[in-house]
Amino acid sequence: MAASENTPMLEVKNLGISFGGLRAVDNFNMTIEKGQLYGLIGPNGAGKTTIFNMLTGVYKPTDGKICLDGEDITGKSTMEINKEGIARTFQNIRLFSDLTVLDNVKAGLHNQKEYIYSTLSGILRLPSYHKAEKAMDERAMELLKVFDLEKEADYKASNLPYGKQRKLEIARALATNPKLLLLDEPAAGMNPNETQELMNTIHFVRDEFHMTILLIEHDMKLVSGICEKLTVLNFGQELASGDTSTVLNDPKVITAYLGE
Ligand SMILES: Nc1ncnc2c1ncn2[C@@H]1O[C@H](COP(=O)(O)OP(=O)(O)OP(=O)(O)O)[C@@H](O)[C@H]1O
Numbered sequence: 001m002a003a004s005e006n007t008p009m010l011e012v013k014n015l016g017i018s019f020g021g022l023r024a025v026d027n028f029n030m031t032i033e034k035g036q037l038y039g040l041i042g043p044n045g046a047g048k049t050t051i052f053n054m055l056t057g058v059y060k061p062t063d064g065k066i067c068l069d070g071e072d073i074t075g076k077s078t079m080e081i082n083k084e085g086i087a088r089t090f091q092n093i094r095l096f097s098d099l100t101v102l103d104n105v106k107a108g109l110h111n112q113k114e115y116i117y118s119t120l121s122g123i124l125r126l127p128s129y130h131k132a133e134k135a136m137d138e139r140a141m142e143l144l145k146v147f148d149l150e151k152e153a154d155y156k157a158s159n160l161p162y163g164k165q166r167k168l169e170i171a172r173a174l175a176t177n178p179k180l181l182l183l184d185e186p187a188a189g190m191n192p193n194e195t196q197e198l199m200n201t202i203h204f205v206r207d208e209f210h211m212t213i214l215l216i217e218h219d220m221k222l223v224s225g226i227c228e229k230l231t232v233l234n235f236g237q238e239l240a241s242g243d244t245s246t247v248l249n250d251p252k253v254i255t256a257y258l259g260e
Helices: 048-055 078-084 101-109 119-123 127-146 162-175 192-209 220-226 244-248 251-258
Strands: 010-019 022-032 037-041 063-068 086-089 180-184 212-216 229-234 237-243
Touching: 010 048, 022 037, 022 048, 022 063, 022 229, 022 237, 037 048, 037 192, 037 220, 048 180, 048 212, 078 086, 086 162, 101 127, 101 162, 127 162, 162 180, 162 192, 192 212, 192 220, 220 244, 229 244, 229 251, 237 244, 237 251, 244 251
Parallel strands: 037 212, 037 229, 086 180, 180 212
Antiparallel strands: 010 022, 010 063, 229 237
């Protein structure tokens, strides 16, 4: 069936995975509409990152189905899923720390056909190589400008302050031209000012790129400040899901997660 405006961006049905005897995720369902800012929360070890790993092809689910914009992507490889349109950032920032800021974003562009050149033209520095490299430089600089990182384009990624490294990781993920962006604890290790700036950045990315965003987060200020819908996971199973304020006021959630 062809995807339409009304096709959910992500539809997860009866998803499950076992590691030996441990059922890390069980009978998990989630539907994310296009353009939604959606949060996945839950206590440590609940299975949130495992779900991200299944959505991105790092782990193959034991059961269930994952559809991206109407397309069944269950069991595909990480590269195939990135091409289909899911990009992610990681709990512990994973940049190419010895590369420049610009080259980190360019690394994200390499999966797209308009920037591809043959190995031979790369070795011989043929005109097609220069043309593709110039186009990539321009696109990467455009993305850096969006994140206010253009002045640092030539810096080594590892020399950026922490908050800017997070932004750069998001810029690199967006360079792969995704339909769905997954952010794994984007505010981890940030101070309150950096967290506030990050919230503005995430909002901006959603509005400017018409992006659908799913994020895992422990920072409740960020979750309640930007997520429209939430799913709460507990021991690998859905505990509650729905509008953010309803979910956060649900007594089961308060007891199990917020510890009150
Ligand atoms: N490759 C693996 N092999 C065995 N067990 C695993 C594997 N990956 C995850 N697990 C287990 O699955 C469970 C869920 O872990 P996961 O990292 O998904 O939780 P989480 O909700 O992301 O936690 P946190 O908030 O601490 O990041 C844990 O018990 C974890 O030890």
